[in-house]
Each structure stands twice: as C-alpha cells, then as structure tokens.
Amino acid sequence: xxxxxxxxxxxxxxxxxxxxxxxxxxxxxxxxxxxxxxxxxxxxxxxxxxxxxxxxxxxxxxxxxxxxxxxxxxxxxxxxxxxxxxxxxxxxxxxxxxxxxxxxxxxxxxxxxxxxxxxxxxxxxxxxxxxxxxxxxxxxxxxxxxxxxxxxxxxxxxxxxxxxxxxxxxxxxxxxxxxxxxxxxxxxxxxxxxxxxxxxxxxxxxxxxxxxxxxxxxxxxxxxxxxxxxxxxxxxxxxxxxxxxxxxxxxxxxxxxxxxxxxxxxxxxxxxxxxxxxxxxxxxxxxxxxxxxxxxxxxxxxxxxxxxxxxxxxxxxxxxxxxxxxxxxxxxxxxxxxxxxxxxxxxxxxxxxxxxxxxxxxxxxxxxxxxxxxxxxxxxxxxxxxxxxxxxxxxxxxxxxxxxxxxxxxxxxxxxxxxxxxxxxxxxxxxxxxx
Numbered sequence: 104x105x106x107x108x109x110x111x112x113x114x115x116x117x118x119x120x121x122x123x124x125x126x127x128x129x130x131x132x133x134x135x136x137x138x139x140x141x142x143x144x145x146x147x148x149x150x151x152x153x154x155x156x157x158x159x160x161x162x163x164x165x166x167x168x169x170x171x172x173x174x175x176x177x178x179x180x181x182x183x184x185x186x187x188x189x190x191x192x193x194x195x196x197x198x199x200x201x202x203x204x205x206x207x208x209x210x211x212x213x214x215x216x217x218x219x220x221x222x223x224x225x226x227x228x229x230x231x232x233x234x235x236x237x238x239x240x241x242x243x244x245x246x247x248x249x250x251x252x253x254x255x256x257x258x259x260x261x262x263x264x265x266x267x268x269x270x271x272x273x274x275x276x277x278x279x280x281x282x283x284x285x286x287x288x289x290x291x292x293x294x295x296x297x298x299x300x301x302x303x304x305x306x307x308x309x310x311x312x313x314x315x316x317x318x319x320x321x322x323x324x325x326x327x328x329x330x331x332x333x334x335x336x337x338x339x340x341x342x343x344x345x346x347x348x349x350x351x352x353x354x355x356x357x358x359x360x361x362x363x364x365x366x367x368x369x370x371x372x373x374x375x376x377x378x379x380x381x382x383x384x385x386x387x388x389x390x391x392x393x394x395x396x397x398x399x400x401x402x403x404x405x406x407x408x409x410x411x412x413x414x415x416x417x418x419x420x421x422x423x424x425x426x427x428x429x430x431x432x433x434x435x436x437x438x439x440x441x442x443x444x445x446x447x448x449x450x451x452x453x454x455x456x457x458x459x460x461x462x463x464x465x466x467x468x469x470x471x472x473x474x475x476x477x478x479x480x481x482x483x484x485x486x487x488x489x490x491x492x493x494x495x496x497x498x499x500x501x502x503x504x505x506x507x508x509x510x511x512x513x514x515x516x517x518x519x520x521x522x523x524x525x526x527x528x529x530x531x532x533x534x535x536x537x538x
Contacts, residue, residue: 114390114537115210116398118154118220120503121147122383124328125491126345132380133230134337137166137495138173140382141180141226144496147329148222148384149184156185159386160218162192163209165201165225166495168232169194176226186222198524199443200407201225202383202498203531207405209387219392224384225496279525282412286524287363290370290446293416297452301369304447305356308374308488310478311444315347315485323484323511327503346377347489374447379491383499390537400506404430405531416449418528419520420456424467426518426530434474437532438514441505442476443497443521444486453522454478483508497521502533509535 123143126132132140141164149156164177173179181192197204202225209223278285284292294304318324330342361368362375390401406426410418419442427433434457444450454476456462463469484504487497501519509517520530 111404112210112214115206115213115402116388116390116393117400117402117502117506117533118386118388118393118396118398119148119152120327120383120385120399120499120506121151121329122327122496122500122503123147123331123381124341124344125379125381125493125500126341127491128230128378128380130230130345130380131336131339131341132228132331135228135335135380136173136231137168137170137226137228137382138176138179138183140228140380141176141224141384142184143329143331143335144224144226144382144384145180145184145222148224148386152386154220154386157187158220159186159222160190160220161209161212162186162190162222163195163205163212164192164223164495165195165197165203165205165498167196167198167201167227168229168495169196170228170231180226181222196495197527199445199492199494199521200498200523200527200529201495202500203405203502203519203521203529204498206385206387206402206499206502206531210402213387213389219388221387222384223387224382224499225493226382227493227495228380229378229493230380279412279415281525284413285363286415286445287370287375289413289415290375290448291363291368292413293452294369294448296414297455299369299448299451299455302357303451304369304374305353307447307451308356309351309353311482311485311488312348312351313485314483315344315489316349318484319343319347320349323507327507344490346379346491347485370446370448374488376445376487376492379493381491381493381496381500383496383503385499385503399503400509400533400535401537402502403532403534405529407527407529410526410528412526415524415526416445416452416522417456418522418526419453419530420462420473420528421467422528422530423457423518423520424469424473426532427473430532432532434476437516437518438480439483439505439508439512439517440476440481441486441501441517441519442481443492443501444482444488445492445522447488449522450486498529502531506533506535509533
C-alpha cells in the first residue's frame with residue numbers, strides 16, 4: 104500500500120452537466136458512433152452553460168472501446184464540436200471509471216493553470232464494438248493481395264471454415280485477462296462470498312426500475328438528458344432512457360435464467376446492467392472562477408483504489424474507505440450516495456462489506472466497520488440496472504445525477520462511487536454549496 108500523502112486539490116466547480124439518453128445497445132442509438140455521441144453531449148452542456156466552444160480551453164473524455172476510425176476520440180469530439188484547433192484534448196481509459204477519471208484529470212489541469220475552463224465527460228457506443236477475426240484471416244488476406252491470379256487459386260484451397268468464426272470483441276473486453284473471469288462471473292463470486300440469494304438481487308433490480316421510472320415520470324431526468332431527433336440518431340427520435348421498465352415485476356425477473364453459471368448461478372440479465380450506448384459531459388472550472396453564475400455543484404475530493412480483479416465489484420468499498428481516511432469524513436456524512444449498479448449482487452456485496460467489522464479489519468486496516476449503506480439514500484433515482492451503463496460515460500453521469508438529486512431535495516453532500524473492471528474503485532465527494 105502506498106504511503107504517499109496525496110496533494111489536496113482546490114475545490115472544483117461543476118458549472119453544468121448534460122448527457123444523451125442512455126439506450127440499450129443495438130437500439131435507438133446504434134447508428135450513432137462514440138465520437139458523435141460525445142458531440143451531442145458537448146452541444147447540450149454548452150447550451151446549458153451558455154458558453155461558446157471558443158470559451159473552452161481543453162477537453163478530456165473517457166472512452167473504453169475506442170473506435171478505430173476516431174483515434175483519440177476526445178480530440179475528434181472537440182474539433183467536431185467547434186472547439187478551436189489550438190486547444191488540446193485527450194482520451195482516458197480506466198474501464199468503468201473513465202468518466203470519473205476524465206473529470207479528475209481535468210481538475211488537475213485546472214489546478215496547475217493549464218486551463219481555466221474545461222470540458223470533461225465520457226462516451227461509449229457499445230453497439231459499435233466490432234467483431235474480430237482469427238489472425239489466420241489477416242495472414243490469408245495479406246497473401247491474397249500480393250499473389251498473382253494463378254497463385255490465388257491455390258490459396259483458396261487453404262481456406263478453412265474456422266477462419267471466419269468471429270470473436271465478439273465486446274465479450275472479450277468484458278473479460279479480465281489477469282484472472283480469466285468476465286464481469287458477470289466476478290459478480291457470481293461475490294454473491295457466493297456474501298451469501299446473496301437470487302430473490303434479494305431481483306428485488307434490488309425491481310427497485311432500480313421503479314425509482315428510475317418514477318424519476319422520469321416526475322420530470323427529474325428531463326433536466327439532464329438532451330432529447331435527440333431522428334436527424335441526430337439516423338433513425339428514430341430518442342427522448343428518454345430506454346432501459347427503465349415502469350411495469351417490471353418480481354415475477355418476470357424470477358423467470359430469467361442465470362447468465363454465467365447455468366447450474367448454481369443467480370446473476371441474470373434482469374439483475375445486471377444492460378449493454379448501453381450514451382455520453383455525458385460537464386463544464387468545469389475551479390471554484391470561484393465562474394463569475395457570478397451559480398454552478399451545478401462542487402467536487403471537494405476523491406480517492407481511487409485497487410483490489411483483487413476477481414472481486415472487482417468491491418472497488419467502491421476500498422475507494423470510499425480511502426476517501427474517508429483522506430478527508431476525515433464518515434459514511435453517514437453523505438446525505439445521498441450514487442453507487443453504480445453493475446450488478447445487483449455487486450451493490451449488495453458492497454452494502455454487506457461496508458457494514459462488516461470483519462471485512463474492515465481484514466481488508467481495510469480499520470478497527471470498525473465503515474458504516475451502513477442506507478437503501479433510502481442509495482441511488483434514489485434508480486441506477487444502471489435500469490438506466491444502463493455505457494462504460495466510458497457512467498462516471499460522469501453519476502456526478503451529474505447526484506448533484507441534481509441533492510439540489511432537488513435541498514441537500515448538500517453526496518458520494519459518487521463505482522467498481523472498475525480489472526479490480527479498482529473510485530469515490531468522489533460532491534457538494535451543492537461551498538460554505
């Protein structure tokens with residue numbers, strides 16, 4: 104464990120935050136590539152902040168499945184959004200934490216004076232993650248291109264059906280290469296370790312849908328979601344997140360088969376987040392540098408931590424523990440908490456770990472448990488099980504949604520945290536007021 108004392112950054116102002124609707128993959132946003140999704144989020148947040156592209160000094164965007172046709176997708180987004188060419192942009196990939204890490208790296212650029220006003224966010228088009236082909240296909244095609252026509256005839260005789268069996272890059276990307284488990288399998292491990300039954304996971308998923316549907320019904324998400332026209336999507340209008348199911352039932356969830364362990368598994372498509380497309384963006388300055396305009400809120404501090412990749416879902420516990428040590432805060436100080444719902448089993452495992460003295464002593468070097476993760480304060484507008492998890496952008500979405508939820512309820516302090524594929528976690532302390 105590192106003993107380095109981190110430098111405290113000055114408070115960060117989130118001037119404004121907006122996102123696209125989150126749509127299930129291969130649905131309403133399937134024709135919109137990651138760079139275009141990012142542009143749509145940028146256009147929306149510039150409109151919300153009243154800023155012109157020329158007033159942005161730098162751009163940082165998170166993205167995991169970086170498109171081959173838009174290398175350094177943040178730069179492509181910046182230029183296509185009208186940000187002047189003399190302003191720099193770079194892309195962050197920290198798996199599920201990319202959208203938070205983009206904000207943190209933007210914060211660091213502001214703190215060192217490299218920029219005065221910055222755009223950060225995340226984008227992901229999981230619909231457009233490509234299929235890959237066997238390496239032998241590439242070798243065959245190279246020989247084919249170089250060969251004379253008579254040689255091509257003999258090459259055809261070497262073709263085998265297995266050459267053209269595609270590798271699903273999305274499935275490959277969601278599998279950790281160091282432990283050999285896909286993300287769903289890590290959730291199954293946590294369900295077993297913390298004795299989380301199937302029905303409890305399904306009930307948690309049901310609440311996520313109910314809360315998200317209720318938030319949409321009362322107009323909460325209309326304040327952060329830019330509704331998209333057919334011209335913008337290349338198909339139909341997408342006016343809302345497509346994942347929440349107002350009529351979801353426990354009975355329907357109970358009928359779904361386990362995805363990752365057919366015999367003993369408890370993790371299903373219903374109690375997991377769906378594969379999703381979407382983007383989110385925020386305008387950032389240091390606190391006190393936004394003139395007289397009141398920002399959406401502030402970020403006071405953050406922490407990131409590593410953990411066993413086989414238990415990656417516990418990342419929020421490790422990161423939050425680190426944040427509390429760093430700041431002297433207690434879990435009970437946070438009035439609302441956004442903990443990303445990669446899987447119901449993963450969130451419920453975090454809930455048990457937060458409350459466990461044994462876990463605190465053995466895993467965190469603490470004398471007592473961190474505290475109770477109150478369900479009434481957790482993901483009050485639903486979470487990724489209903490809303491979706493476009494991996495590069497979720498971290499930014501958590502910050503936007505949390506600040507807006509605090510404001511809606513007249514509250515001040517919140518915690519945004521998530522687990523990260525590969526065995527990491529991130530935690531961010533936000534506030535709606537500085538004083």
